[in-house]
Amino acid sequence: MLLKGVRQGQIPARTQAARDWYRDKARNVRSAAAYPSNMLSDMDTKKRVLIGRMYHFKYDPKGSKTLPYYDAFPLIFMVGPAAGGFYGINLHYLPPQLRARLMDALYDVTNNTKYDESTKLKISYDVLNSASKFKFFKPTFKHYLSSQVKSDFIEINSTEWDTALFLPTERFQKARKSKVFADSRRMLK
Numbered sequence: 001m002l003l004k005g006v007r008q009g010q011i012p013a014r015t016q017a018a019r020d021w022y023r024d025k026a027r028n029v030r031s032a033a034a035y036p037s038n039m040l041s042d043m044d045t046k047k048r049v050l051i052g053r054m055y056h057f058k059y060d061p062k063g064s065k066t067l068p069y070y071d072a073f074p075l076i077f078m079v080g081p082a083a084g085g086f087y088g089i090n091l092h093y094l095p096p097q098l099r100a101r102l103m104d105a106l107y108d109v110t111n112n113t114k115y116d117e118s119t120k121l122k123i124s125y126d127v128l129n130s131a132s133k134f135k136f137f138k139p140t141f142k143h144y145l146s147s148q149v150k151s152d153f154i155e156i157n158s159t160e161w162d163t164a165l166f167l168p169t170e171r172f173q174k175a176r177k178s179k180v181f182a183d184s185r186r187m188l189k
Contacts, residue, residue, distance in 0.1 A: 045152035049086070051078050052111070052120030054161055056169065058151035059144060069175035074142070075156075075164060077106070077121055079128070082143050087125065089140040092170035095181040098188075099165050102136040110158075119158035139184035 049055055054077050061070050076088030091099050109122045125141070128134045156164045172180055 046155050047152055049078050049153050049155075050120065051080055052123055053078055054156040054158075054164060055088075056154040056156065056164075057149055060148050060150050062145055062148055064173070067174070069172050069180060071170055072173050073169055073171040074144070075167075075169060076142070076144075077123065079123055079125060079141070084147065085143065085145040085149075088142055088144055089123075089128070089137050090142050091140060091165060092172075092177075093139045093142075093180060093184050094136060095184070096166055098136050098184070102134070102140070103161070103165055105131075105133040105136075108133070115158045117157060136188065139187045 046055070054075070056073060056075050059070075059072055059074055061067060064070060071090055071092050074088065074090040075092050076090050079087040079089060081087075089102075091102070094102060106121055106123070109127065111120055111122050112118060128137045128141070170177055
């Protein structure tokens with residue numbers, strides 16, 4: 001099962017496997033380099049999303065001109081409703097090793113251990129904020145406006161969470177990911 005790799009700290013191997021998968025798909029899609037959603041188009045898309053599930057989507061924030069940076073293709077776990085939209089934890093804001101550590105903690109709050117279409121996280125802001133094992137969530141917690149979502153949601157099945165976690169699909173605008181990761185690390189101190 002894929003979950004074992006993250007839990008045993010095999011992050012470099014999982015990262016390389018995800019990159020290999022991504023490159024293989026990219027070879028078959030001419031515009032994949034321009035946007036990862038072109039590669040993932042054969043995946044299950046949703047217009048309606050559920051709390052505790054993982055999703056990818058295109059996003060253009062309302063304050064894009066004033067934000068120091070943002071992710072135009074977030075990978076989130078849906079946390080809950082918010083004014084005008086929803087809250088999500090965008091895993092792209094963490095470097096791979098911290099993503100894996102957060103994911104390990106999140107596996108402890110799944111509703112079952114089947115890891116099939118029925119599996120989801122039992123999360124809320126209060127749950128995330130109340131336990132030290134979730135300390136890495138703070139830089140990832142974002143408020144998304146529904147009006148700024150520019151695509152359907154691509155649902156990532158629980159059997160693919162570990163692979164999606166390490167895919168190079170982040171699309172940070174106005175800053176390099178090294179800057180985003182450095183800022184996230186500072187926020188955690």
